[in-house]
Amino acid sequence: MIFEHLAHIVAAPDVHLTDEPRHILLTDATGFLGSFLLRDLLRNTSARIHCLVRGTDASDARARLTTAATWYETGADLDFDRIDIAVGDLAEPALGRDEGAFDELARVVDVVHHTGASVNWLYPYEALRPANIAGTEEVLRLAARHRTIPVHYISSTGVHAQEPAEGRRIAVDDPIGPPELLSNGYRQAKRIAEGIIDIARSRGIPVSVYRVDVVSGDQVNGACQKQDFVWLSIRGMLEVGVAPAGISGFFHPTPVDYVSAAIRWLSSRIAGVGDTFNLSNPHRLHFTEIVERLRALGHTLVDLDPAEWSQSVCGSIRRTRCCRCSTSSKPRSRASGAIPTLTRTRRRWLRPAATSTAPGQRGTCWRGTWNSSPTRATSRSPAGK
Incomplete structure (x- = not known):
């Protein structure tokens, strides 16, 4: 895979790593995993969370966030004194923000949790590319713009071309791709996005990758998505x-609260920044x-x-x-x-x-x-x- 158009994504000289971030950018806080991750970040950090949310305006975007939190029963921890609504869209240039607002996020954010994606097992790669590929490129551009900050990217175990034998965990070192061997556009997009991330890593941007699989309901209250x-x-x-x-x-179902807690904990460790993790079920x-x-x-x-x-x-x-x-x-x-x-x-x-x-x-x-x-x-x- 060749990505000549990524020449502009180069790490800034100042690499900013901290285990106590003051500002976190979270994409797709209205999604299934994103809603739980927002809850866990609010519970376990003192950071201000900037949530990239689609909407006609800030009021509409806030309503979407509240609706999602109510649906997934994560709303008890919503603290809008610590949440900034960043109206935007992964599928648009500059994440759907004007350049000034995009630049301001790049200046203040200490870490990015890139949970957002267009998730559809039926759409072809071309239909998913704007949000899943171009959106990831924009996140990396933001992370490298002023201070090089860590990005925590949510991928999928679907990037692995071969299903492991019963009882064996998918290992990080198991082969992934190539895209043409993956069965649908979503898996192909995740594999190509990981290729882009490999380039970003080689240029000094610390990107951690978390490969998750089909995520099931919360262990405590059973809340789960309805579109899987x-x-x-x-x-x-x-x-x-x-x-x-x-x-x-x-x-291989895995409860969303476990996945969120694992990502939150792993992402808090400076020593693990830039690693790849498989949250894998052998059964x-x-x-x-x-x-x-x-x-x-x-x-x-x-x-x-x-x-x-x-x-x-x-x-x-x-x-x-x-x-x-x-x-x-x-x-x-x-x-x-x-x-x-x-x-x-x-x-x-x-x-x-x-x-x-x-x-x-x-x-x-x-x-x-x-x-x-x-x-x-x-x-x-x-x-x-």
């Missing part, structure tokens, strides 16, 4: 009452196990040929709302940490069928027993985890 492909597939099954027969897909949760668990809760799920199942779910969605629907019959994902044991829960809309109502707008939320310590591919573990 895995959860949408489960919701589709429950709404239509059918399941794909003989499906072989699997994934798989197979799609058939999910179907069995739902049936155990009392839901009736009729087995259908995968192609028929896909058509049935898509037809149900089209009858209720306009959507873009995948015809793929193999839901598959990957993730990190250790697997929660799925247990009977009455939270949200995943509940025993005898007491359930029709599935609502809330995402699937499973509460489970945390039966082994989530790990990462380094020799040290996050404190308290």
